Amino acid sequence: MLNEHDPFNAYKQTTLNARAAAATPHEMVRMLLDGLLEEIERTSGFMQRRSFEDKGRSVNKCLNIVHGLDSMLDLENGGEVATSLNRLYDYCSRQLVTASVENDPEALVPIIKVINDVREGWTNLS
Template sequence: MSHYPFDESYDSYRTVDLHSRAAAASPYELVLQLFDGLLDEMARARGHIQARRYQQKGQSLEKCLQILNGLNGALDHDNGGEVVQGLARLYDYCIYRISDVSVTLSLEGLDEVTGLLGVLREGWEGVNANRR
């Protein structure tokens, strides 16, 4: 399936907008932006699975895995204690489930991960609000 010119223009606009927002963001806001992008991509992957667009599903899930790996890699294991260990286990679980969904096409599995990530995002939003 070919991209329409609008799709490419919109993707370019989103990329420029994301770069400008990221440049002005605090570390907490940056994590929130990553979660927003991750949750958007999860929704996109769900739509691809439902529409049987398997190539696009694979691309969306790969983006999700990259974001999760980035979030996992950014954890401060030396100073984070139990909270960081818990987050690392949760990120690893989400990575495992997304990899499974890529093969099984399980919408339930995708919804489970989306729910977990939504709760994590709310937690980060609370941390960001409390620092102000």
């Protein structure tokens, strides 16, 4: 198992940091959406293995990403798109908490659908 001092993990983190530093706002959103989808998959695995401590950390990462995405919205100037995304992110946050409390990986499926749809919309903007 890889630990936090693993050179490969350090390389991955450095590469991610470099990508984030050079990213446009649209690229940053896509990176966050991709990261969220990856973390949801990890959360599901932790739920299935009943690894509650890891699940808790993973759900927290997911919530932080969703809140980060939400905080990037311009609700004053973004019109209906920003308002709709705000509602979707709120739904995802609530659904993540419900899935965690119930330790139900199936409850993550609607979140994955929503985030994939949002990601597709962002991809079509480029």
